[in-house]
Amino acid sequence: MKSVTLIVATTLVASSAHAAFTGWSVESSGIGNRTIYSVYANFSSTNLRVVNVFNFGRAVTAGPLQGNQIAQGRVGSMNAVHNDLFIGDIDLDEDGTIDVFNNPGTWAAGAGTWTTAATDSLTDSYCTLQGIGGAWGTAFDPSMSFPPFGTDIATNAGWYDATPSVPNIPSAAGRLKVLQVARLSSDLSDFRANLTIGYAVTGTSTALFGYGSFAIPAPGALALLGFAGIVGTRRRS
Secondary structure, X not given: OOEEEOOOXXXXXXXXXXXXXXXXXXXXXXXXXXXXXXXXXXXXXXXXXXXXXXXXOXXXXXXXXXXXXXXXXXXXXXXXXXOOOOEEEEOOOOOOOOOEEEEEXXXXXXXXXXXXXXXXXXXXXXXXXXXXXXXXXXXXXXXXXXXXXXXXXXXXXXXXXXXXXXXXXXXOOOEEEEEEEXXXXXXXXXXXXXXXXXXXEOOOOOEEEEEEEEEEOOOOHHHHOOOOOEEOOOEEO
16 A cells, blocks of 8 residues: 655744644545545644644635635535445435435444444545544534535534543644545546644643645645645634
8 A cells, every 4th residue: 555645734834822733734545446535734743632623615705815725615526435334314405304315424433333443444534633542532513413424525514522531632743634535546636625723732721723725636746836825823712
């Protein structure tokens, strides 16, 4: 299984006392007829805990772009495939009538019989906050209140740490995996989406936020320079 880094994290950081988030990066690996993309949050420090990621694909309608965000929020189709053996029905418009029957897969990490050690997980699409500690403990925001089946994640959706007693801490390399997207290897279409991360310095309760976007498949390193921007953070009490 060969892994290739597709996006180099943005390294320009706005002036801030705790501007630890340096951007998103994506790595890919090929397994069978699927290409697996892992999306990582990158930090300049490991002395912090990640609380949530949110505003998936949210358009920037007011204020300046932050990080390497794109104004429209998302471009292209996600085209994710699942392999967690979860089958369910979806009421897409929440009118009480099922619109899609027997749709396979969910974005939940650890759904059903799926475990981190199972072969299924290697070729599945899921949301996570996989940091130091080993526990998944990932829950969905209300924006993903119904079982999030399908090939895409709803705009403005997010997920958060459901087990704060086991904090999600970046690895020694300063990164933390937040998303895995499996696609058919024959699918070379581009997808790009904004994503926001919330975190705090260890021992503090002050929320800090990082902004940016990731791309699947990612452009080459030279093309990436055209998207580079300043990664911003802000405090919130």
